Amino acid sequence: MSAELLSSRPTGSDSTLVLTLSNPGARNALHPDMYAAGIEALESVERDPSIRAIVITGADNFFCAGGNLNRLLENRAKDPSVQAESIDLLGEWISALRLSSKPVIAAVDGAAAGAGFSLALACDLIVAAEEARFVMSYARVGLTPDGGGSWFLSQALPRQLATEVLIEGKPIGALRLHELGVVNRLAKTGSVLDAAVAWADELGKISPNSVARIKGLVAAAGSQPLADHLVAERDSFVASLHHRDGLEGISAFLEKRAPLYR
Template identity: 75%
Template sequence: MSAALLTSRPAGNDTTLLLTLSNPGVRNALHPDMYAAGIEALHAAQQDASIAAIVITGAEQFFCAGGNLHRLLDNRAKDPSIQAQSIDLLAAWITALRTCSKPVLAAVEGAAAGAGFSLALACDLIVAADDAKFAMSYARVGLTPDGGGSWFLAQALPPQFAAEVLFEGKPISAARLHKLGLINRLATTGTVLQTTLAWAQELASVSPHALAHIKMLLGAARKQPLATHLLAERDSFVQALHHHDALEGIQAFLAKRPPRYRST
């Protein structure tokens, strides 16, 4: 079986789209076919009002080993543009994850290495097994990061620790990253996907309109000064107040009942 990104709706949780990295024999190593499928799946999810959240995981309780070194060796014999095109497609998938208006959660068992780590970092929330490992192992094979790995780590970690992770390329425990806030929740091995799907289902009870705009504000906060961001928050708040989700949410809160948000 070749590399593939499998899509499904988990039983009993039809508001969540599950994307499973599958590349048997090479620990779900990434492939351009996966990138293209991921972009297509996110585009479809964006248009499907019945999908409230997206979960990315790996087959056979292993998230992703990153790039396939055998494929990279083969690409050395080809024009450099071939590898550049592959990285551009990965970047397009990472961008689609960041710009998708719906929450994206990573469920990490085993390990997330190289671009697999970058992929997990591109998600909004990360749930990991308490014994999972994360590694930006590029430098150990003479390479440099792709998929936004260096950008995400520089944003999320103290400068010295980000440098350590990237310079050494050694595995970092999920527990250590959890203490630093890079991982949201730890779960017992074998229960990570179940835990993540339950969280995704919980997010389905929150206003989809509010979540979309909060995700947009978080992304914008990384690149604009406070004065500009305060204006963006004002405009978002006013627009949200006059959206039907706010009417339902406020009325439900005052009536002490669960809100019933309808598709936008």
């Protein structure tokens, strides 16, 4: 069976899209076909106002084993441009996740290894099983990170700890990452997807305009001076106030009712 990215709308959920990594027999190892499908799915989501949040998970209670080492060995016999093009396509998917106007939640059961870990880190939020393991195992097989793994870890952890995780390539548990603030929520094994979808449904009730603008502000915060960020916050606030979501949110609060964003 081939590697693919499955798309579905959970039963009972009106606003959440679930993208499932599926590569039977290979612990959902990644493949360029998944990257292309992921990019296409995110482009479709941006055009669909009925989808307010996205959950990325893995089939068969396992998130993702990262790259397929057998495929990587085959690529050694090809021109280096073949592997470079594959990594560039992965990068496009990672960038699309970061630029999405909708919140993206990783639902991690089992383990997230290598680029699978990078993929989880690229999501806005992470829900993980208490027993889940995360590992950047590149150096263990003589390789270096891709998919933004070294960038995300360097942003999320102190330099010394990020270096340890990347160079040693030893698994780090979900409990530890939860303590460090990398994993947002923990769930029992087997209930991670349900917990992630329930959270996504909650987020779907929040102003889509506010969500998109806050994601943009958070993304920019690490790369601009405070003075510039204050201007960006001002412009975003004023635009939000004059957006239809601002009217609905304020009106609902004053009328003591739940807002209904369209």
